[in-house]
Amino acid sequence: MTEKLLRVLVVDDEALARSRMATLLGDCRNPAACVAAQAAQAVQAMEHLQHQAFDVLLLDIHMPGTDGLQLAQALRDLSLPPALIFVTAHAEHAVQAFELDAVDYLTKPVRLERLQAALQKAERYLQTRGALQGDTQPQDSIIIQDRNRTERLPLTEVIYFKAELKYITVRTAARSFILEGSLNDLEEKYGDRFLRIHRNALISKRAARALERHHDLEEGDGWALRMDGASELLFVSRRQLAAVREMLAAQ
Numbered sequence: 001m002t003e004k005l006l007r008v009l010v011v012d013d014e015a016l017a018r019s020r021m022a023t024l025l026g027d028c029r030n031p032a033a034c035v036a037a038q039a040a041q042a043v044q045a046m047e048h049l050q051h052q053a054f055d056v057l058l059l060d061i062h063m064p065g066t067d068g069l070q071l072a073q074a075l076r077d078l079s080l081p082p083a084l085i086f087v088t089a090h091a092e093h094a095v096q097a098f099e100l101d102a103v104d105y106l107t108k109p110v111r112l113e114r115l116q117a118a119l120q121k122a123e124r125y126l127q128t129r130g131a132l133q134g135d136t137q138p139q140d141s142i143i144i145q146d147r148n149r150t151e152r153l154p155l156t157e158v159i160y161f162k163a164e165l166k167y168i169t170v171r172t173a174a175r176s177f178i179l180e181g182s183l184n185d186l187e188e189k190y191g192d193r194f195l196r197i198h199r200n201a202l203i204s205k206r207a208a209r210a211l212e213r214h215h216d217l218e219e220g221d222g223w224a225l226r227m228d229g230a231s232e233l234l235f236v237s238r239r240q241l242a243a244v245r246e247m248l249a250a251q
Contacts, residue, residue, distance in 0.1 A: 006033040006119060007053070009082065011045040011068070012060040017108070021058060021087065024115050031123045042066035046074060054082040056122045061088040061097075069093065072100040083122035094150035098143045105150060128154065140190065144170065144177045153177065155193065159207045159229045161186055163200040173229035197225060197244055198237045205247055211236065 039045035061068035075081040104118035170177040214224040224233035
């Protein structure tokens with residue numbers, strides 16, 4: 001089977017930067033990508049976007065006239081915008097970039113391995129969006145600050161949120177992240193997909209597997225919930241036991 005080639009629009013006011021990005025894209029293999037068009041400024045980029053379909057937009061931020069952040073804001077008016085990846089020499093705009101629905105944020109000079117990882121994120125984003133087309137439920141995500149990097153984590157990858165002292169552990173099948181905030185705020189915002197099972201735990205309904213009897217010195221005799229993608233058990237409070245059983249019965 002022939003793998004799909006990601007069609008990329010490269011937007012950068014420096015010709016050398018566009019040329020280097022084209023070379024890097026030519027070396028990408030998983031997924032493979034090609035430069036379908038280039039633009040030196042935002043107005044030209046929008047003309048391309050209005051007349052061509054692109055899978056990915058590699059976008060510089062600091063450009064004469066309309067900058068990359070303003071162009072990213074304008075993308076929201078498109079019915080099916082490309083996956084957005086910022087490529088810039090300035091790291092300080094990362095949080096604002098992710099608020100504009102960027103799937104990744106690369107700082108120059110870009111390494112091939114880092115570009116390849118960004119394209120993989122873009123590919124997953126496009127696949128998820130394709131699967132959700134026609135679904136009125138939004139594809140929500142949370143912004144994670146991790147080791148001097150900012151990234152967008154889709155809620156579909158979250159197994160549970162667990163309060164730990166002054167922070168929240170965000171557990172995925174691959175790893176855990178640290179998040180500032182409160183479980184109450186997360187429950188209020190995402191209560192349609194997550195269930196509070198304990199004062200310190202908010203779990204993904206889709207990842208819940210089974211209730212098990214369990215004994216713990218602190219919790220005493222009670223019930224714990226086993227989750228897909230995580231080996232550890234999560235204790236269920238007596239108060240929430242009926243809601244957990246109802247959720248499992250509805251699956």
